[in-house]
């Protein structure tokens with residue numbers, strides 16, 4: 284459930300007076316403990332989001348359901364996740380729409396998968412290729428903890444460089460080391476007008492991808508860009524950027540499938 288009062292078994296995010304966030308699974312007889320004291324879960328279960336709770340040490344914590352961004356940063360990782368700012372970018376630049384069929388290359392920890400599944404909805408479908416069984420297991424646990432059952436998700440323990448089995452796909456999204464090795468397969472399965480969006484941390488990867496797209500007559504390179512997210516802090520009169528930030532994650536490359544030439 285994403286609304287209503289807190290229920291046993293679900294995740295809650297407890298925020299301490301300094302803004303530190305703790306992700307907690309609610310269990311009736313358990314208690315949350317930090318250096319600021321403890322809070323029995325029974326004081327959270329049945330309450331509304333936004334409730335203020337006093338710990339045994341006298342500190343006030345606020346309980347909310349984690350947003351997707353908060354959850355993805357806190358969930359257990361197999362592979363490195365795609366950061367929320369980049370996930371957000373995939374959804375708009377990748378033009379994900381309800382009902383779309385999306386092939387995802389590299390399931391990783393499932394952060395991007397959650398967002399794709401939400402965007403396409405149950406009338407759409409996400410097909411995730413992942414070569415590591417342990418990552419796929421972790422991704423499934425992460426996805427189902429956040430979304431519950433997801434009948435519109437298909438996972439394949441397969442190497443996407445060897446081929447994509449689907450046809451007439453609306454979007455192919457790649458977050459894996461050698462995305463250029465899947466370019467021909469993406470061109471093969473994308474419908475005309477379909478979109479290929481790939482993400483890479485380094486410039487040589489971007490170059491290899493650009494070359495592969497330029498050599499593929501069915502695809503047209505559209506955009507290359509990165510997204511910078513600079514958080515700010517407001518504390519009384521001190522209003523300024525945070526001292527620390529995630530300064531680099533990666534670059535996006537976007538291409539579109541042309542219609543077959545007559």
Ligand code: SAH
Pocket residue numbers: 362363364365388389390391392393394395396412413414415418441442443444458459460
């Ligand atoms: N977007 C993911 C992170 C992906 S990390 C998230 O948000 O959590 C890259 C993943 O690609 C890793 O899990 C890796 O095992 C997988 N991978 C690497 N090569 C692959 C291939 N050829 N086919 C399918 N998956 C691959």
